[in-house]
Each structure stands twice: as C-alpha cells, then as structure tokens.
Amino acid sequence: MNTTIGVGILGAGTVGGALVARLVDERSSIAAKTGLDLVVRRVAVKDLNKPRDFVVADGVLTDDRNSVIDDPEIDLVVELMGGRDLAGDLVLAALEAGKPVVTANKELVASRGPDLIAAAERSGVAFLFEAAVGGGIPIIRPLSESLAGEPVERVLGIVNGTTNFILTRMAEDGADYADSLAEAQELGYAEPDPTADVSGADAAAKAAILASLAFGTWVGLDDVYHEGIDALSSVDMAFASDFGYAVKLVAVAERLGTGVSVRVHPVMIPLDHPLASIRGATNAIFIEGPSVGELLFSGPGAGGAPTATAVLGDVIDAARETLAGAQVAPRIRFSPGDLVPFGDVPTKWYIRLEVDDRPGVLAQIAAAFGSAGVSIKSVWQEGEGSEALLLIVTHRAREAAQREAARNLREVEALRNVASVIRVESDEP
Ligand SMILES: NC(=O)c1ccc[n+]([C@@H]2O[C@H](COP(=O)([O-])OP(=O)(O)OC[C@H]3O[C@@H](n4cnc5c(N)ncnc54)[C@H](OP(=O)(O)O)[C@@H]3O)[C@@H](O)[C@H]2O)c1
Structure with missing residues (x-):
C-alpha cells in the first residue's frame, strides 16, 4: 500500500525540469522501491509559454508561485528557482506553513541558512539541500550524518x-x-x-x-x-x-x-x-x-539529471519523515566559533616575476621577502636579459607577510612585473 505525498515545485528550468520529468516518468518505480507515491501537484514557473521537456496534467504548471505554498494538497515543497530573496521568502513561508522544503540553492543556504534551519526546527519539518554542493555527488548527507x-x-x-x-x-x-x-x-x-x-x-x-x-x-x-x-x-x-x-x-x-x-x-x-x-x-x-x-x-557537480538525482533523494527522505509524523530535529546544530582571517593563515606562495636580469637583483628580491619575514624555498630563472623570469616558491608564512613581501618587491628597480601568484598546497613547511 503506497502513501501519497503531494509535491509542489518552484522552478522548472535545468534542474526543476529534470526533476519533474523523473517524478512523472519514474513514479511507479519510486513507489515500488520506497512505498511513496510522489505526486506532482504544482510546478511554478515564470513564463507559462516556454516549451518544457516534461508533460504534466492540465493545471499543474502555474505562474502563481504562492499557490505552491498555499495548496493544502501539497505536503512538500522543492525550491529550484535560484536567487536568495524571492526564493528565500517562499522557502521561509513554506517552512512556516509546516511543509518540509528541499532546495538546490547554494546561494540561499549560504546566505540565509541559519534563519531557514531555525524556521524548519520551529515547525518540526525537514530542510534539506543535498544538491546545493557538488550537484549529483552525495556530500551534504555524508558530512552532516555519516561523519557527524x-x-x-x-x-x-x-x-x-x-x-x-x-x-x-x-x-x-x-x-x-x-x-x-x-x-x-x-x-x-x-x-x-x-x-x-x-x-x-x-x-x-x-x-x-x-x-x-x-x-x-x-x-x-x-x-x-x-x-x-x-x-x-x-x-x-x-x-x-x-x-x-x-x-x-x-x-x-x-x-x-x-x-x-x-x-x-x-x-x-x-x-x-x-x-x-x-x-x-x-x-x-x-x-x-x-x-x-x-x-x-x-x-558530476552540475547538470539537470545528476542534480535532480540529489534533489530526489532529499524529496524521498523528507517524505519519509513526513510520514513518520514525528517532529524533525535539525541534522546539525551550530555553535559559535572563531573564523581565522585570511591574513593570519599560513600559506606558501609560488610567484612569477618579470625582471631585468642584472647583477644583484636576486639579492634585492631575497631581501624584499626577508624583511617581511618570509624565507624563500627555491628560485628558478627562465630566460635572460630583459626577458628574464624568476619563479619563486616561498616557505610557509602568514598570508599577510607574503603580501608584505610582494609590496616590498615594488622597491626593486629591476622588477618589471609581478606576473602571478598561486598558493602552493604541500605537506612540506
Ligand atoms: N543547473 C545546475 O546544474 C545546478 C546544479 C546544482 C544546483 N543548482 C541550483 O539549482 C537552482 C536552479 O538552477 P537551474 O539551473 O535549474 O536554474 P534555471 O534553469 O534558470 O531555472 C530556474 C527556474 O525557475 C523559474 N523561475 C525563475 N524566477 C521565477 C519566478 N519569479 N517565479 C516563478 N518561477 C521562476 C524559471 O521559470 P521559467 O522556466 O519560466 O524561466 C525556471 O523554470 C539554483 O539555485 C542553482 O544554483 C543548479
């Protein structure tokens, strides 16, 4: 005996379109596997006249996005519109109406996450966002559950x-x-x-x-x-x-x-x-x-089909919790912590300098680093004369010190250009 869950979807573009197609085409196989009959009740879009790659019953496609929240036959809302303001307000309204929400919207989660998680907790419903990072790669659930x-x-x-x-x-x-x-x-x-x-x-x-x-x-x-x-x-x-x-x-x-x-x-x-x-x-x-x-x-970190797989996993998870009828606690609690400013982070730099190859240049460059407290691990020279390139890799030092060294380089007369800076990841100091 399958249990029916009404699904409302905000947005049917790359990801939303792929999700609607999956929900329609795979309805019976999902039901066979999960016992959940996921019925697409409404799909809100901006432009009703745009061609779509899915077929839904008359009246399901709508440009009235609020109806997705208000429809009493919708048990669960999926937000796939993108953006933070309008999408965030709709997600908040759905959560406050006691409906679980699934989203793929990293911008929304990163900017309004704590408010939305708190709203979900107040209503005792799920707020899931597996697809917000890494598209089809399961990473949110492993991090917040398996690695809790x-x-x-x-x-x-x-x-x-x-x-x-x-x-x-x-x-x-x-x-x-x-x-x-x-x-x-x-x-x-x-x-x-x-x-x-x-x-x-x-x-x-x-x-x-x-x-x-x-x-x-x-x-x-x-x-x-x-x-x-x-x-x-x-x-x-x-x-x-x-x-x-x-x-x-x-x-x-x-x-x-x-x-x-x-x-x-x-x-x-x-x-x-x-x-x-x-x-x-x-x-x-x-x-x-x-x-x-x-x-x-x-x-695959993006694309309609892989991302829809991650969204669908969340939809099934949230639907199961809805059926269980219990108050859903947030998967993770956040406590205050210190953020280390980038200037204080130890980094190693690769830096490419365009220089005039003259006697004494290397000593001046070494002094520019040294006076900022940065020691040089290795130096390569490519080319000669006015075409010379110096490739320098530093030892680890505070990012702020590396930047001070780069500023000091401006005093080196033979330096024509700091062409590039790339941080180096390695186990060595
Ligand atoms: N694309 C990916 O590979 C991918 C991967 C991971 C996560 N995401 C995230 O998934 C979300 C959706 O991305 P997407 O690529 O599917 O976006 P998209 O192709 O631009 O689709 C957006 C959908 O939202 C609808 N929409 C926009 N504004 C609306 C409004 N005011 N009212 C009603 N409907 C509105 C659009 O309607 P119309 O169709 O009528 O224009 C469209 O159907 C974003 O948050 C994105 O960051 C995307």
Whole structure:
C-alpha cells in the first residue's frame, strides 16, 4: 500500500525540469522501491509559454508561485528557482506553513541558512539541500550524518565544474584562459555571464556550506575569502606541471588552532594528490579526519539529471519523515566559533616575476621577502636579459607577510612585473 505525498515545485528550468520529468516518468518505480507515491501537484514557473521537456496534467504548471505554498494538497515543497530573496521568502513561508522544503540553492543556504534551519526546527519539518554542493555527488548527507562523529580537520573541494573545465584545457592543451572560457561557453559548461564561476563566488558559497557542516560553526557567505581564475596563465600551468603540480581552483575549509579558515583560490596541488587528477567539469571533495583518514567524493557537480538525482533523494527522505509524523530535529546544530582571517593563515606562495636580469637583483628580491619575514624555498630563472623570469616558491608564512613581501618587491628597480601568484598546497613547511 503506497502513501501519497503531494509535491509542489518552484522552478522548472535545468534542474526543476529534470526533476519533474523523473517524478512523472519514474513514479511507479519510486513507489515500488520506497512505498511513496510522489505526486506532482504544482510546478511554478515564470513564463507559462516556454516549451518544457516534461508533460504534466492540465493545471499543474502555474505562474502563481504562492499557490505552491498555499495548496493544502501539497505536503512538500522543492525550491529550484535560484536567487536568495524571492526564493528565500517562499522557502521561509513554506517552512512556516509546516511543509518540509528541499532546495538546490547554494546561494540561499549560504546566505540565509541559519534563519531557514531555525524556521524548519520551529515547525518540526525537514530542510534539506543535498544538491546545493557538488550537484549529483552525495556530500551534504555524508558530512552532516555519516561523519557527524568525526572531528573533521580539513575539507578541500573542486566544487565548480566550469573553472575546472577551463583549468584542465589550459593545463592539458596549453590553451589560454580566454579561449578555454569561450570553449566552456560553447559547450554549455559556462554561462554567458561567467562572473560567478570564474571569480570564485559560486565556489565560495559552497565552501561556506561545507565548512559549516564539517565544523558545526556557521560560516556565512561574506566570511569566505575568494579569488578567481581569470589572472591565471597557461605559462604558470606549464611551470606548475614541470615542478610536479596541477593548478586547481580549490575551496579550502580547515581547522587552524581553535578557529576555522574558509577560502577559495587557485592552488598548486602535488600531482599525486587525489584532487590533481580531477579533470574537466567533474567535481570532487576531499575530507581529512583523524579517525576516518582521507575520503574522496567525486562525480558530476552540475547538470539537470545528476542534480535532480540529489534533489530526489532529499524529496524521498523528507517524505519519509513526513510520514513518520514525528517532529524533525535539525541534522546539525551550530555553535559559535572563531573564523581565522585570511591574513593570519599560513600559506606558501609560488610567484612569477618579470625582471631585468642584472647583477644583484636576486639579492634585492631575497631581501624584499626577508624583511617581511618570509624565507624563500627555491628560485628558478627562465630566460635572460630583459626577458628574464624568476619563479619563486616561498616557505610557509602568514598570508599577510607574503603580501608584505610582494609590496616590498615594488622597491626593486629591476622588477618589471609581478606576473602571478598561486598558493602552493604541500605537506612540506
Ligand atoms: N543547473 C545546475 O546544474 C545546478 C546544479 C546544482 C544546483 N543548482 C541550483 O539549482 C537552482 C536552479 O538552477 P537551474 O539551473 O535549474 O536554474 P534555471 O534553469 O534558470 O531555472 C530556474 C527556474 O525557475 C523559474 N523561475 C525563475 N524566477 C521565477 C519566478 N519569479 N517565479 C516563478 N518561477 C521562476 C524559471 O521559470 P521559467 O522556466 O519560466 O524561466 C525556471 O523554470 C539554483 O539555485 C542553482 O544554483 C543548479
């Protein structure tokens, strides 16, 4: 005997459209497997005249988004519109009306998570967001449930497929940034306006969510330092490879002393690290804990079908809880914690300098680093005369000291340009 659960969906674009199609096409197989008859009651969209890849009964598709919240036959609401204000208000209204909510909206969770989780707790219903990070990769549930007892030390994530696609093209084919971005746009991996992806902002929202769940301290969107990939050049990718590294845009969330650091920036990562081999639009999240050791989760981080799978898993989970009839407690509680400012984080720098190759230049550059308290691990010179490049890798020092060293370099007369800076991830000091 199957139990009917009325589902209301806000948004039927890439993810919502794929979800509606799955709910309609796989209704009987889902019921056979779970005992739940998930019935799509309403699907709210902006433009009723747009062609859709799914078929629903007359009256199900609507441009009246409030009806999804108000319909008494809807037991569970799925938000797949995107954005934080309107979507957030609708999610809040649904939770306050006692309806569980599932969303894939990282921006919403990262910016309004605590309020929405509190509203869900007041109503005793679920608020689930597995698809908000890593698309089809199960990572929210493993972090907040399976690893609830593990004092996670560090999470490293390649959580933006667009940038990983671009970096893979640059590294493997020597393509420059602009051409790789254009190709990503042609193939549909990058939006016409790619700013959110290439600036690291999209990855920062995901980093905030991963860190919050890993450490049980709420990390807001504005707490995450982020840098993008638009300043990277294929020259650095080639040097990185010669030195045994891959360059990746990495979301880093780690415990530092009693605090937590969360940041997103390009990282030179050793070629034998599991994240170095993550190619193309694939996403991967690498977790380190003292008891569990190292875990790697990888797979498709975006796309309608994979993301809809993660959403569907949450829908089934929330429907089961609805049926159980109990008050649902939040999966995780957050306690206050210190966020370590990026300036205090120990980092290692790779820095590429364009210099005039003259006697005494190296000594002046070493002095610029030394006076900031940064010691140099290694120096390579490429080219000669006015074409010379110096590639420097520093030892670990506070990020603020590394920046002070970079400022000191401006005093070196023979320095023509600080061409690039990439942080280096390695176990060495
Ligand atoms: N795309 C992915 O691969 C992916 C992966 C993980 C997470 N996500 C997240 O999933 C969410 C949805 O992404 P998406 O790519 O599916 O977006 P999308 O293709 O742009 O679809 C958005 C949907 O919301 C509807 N909508 C927008 N504003 C509305 C309004 N004011 N009233 C009613 N409906 C409205 C649109 O209606 P129309 O169809 O009429 O325009 C459309 O159906 C976002 O939060 C995104 O970050 C996406």
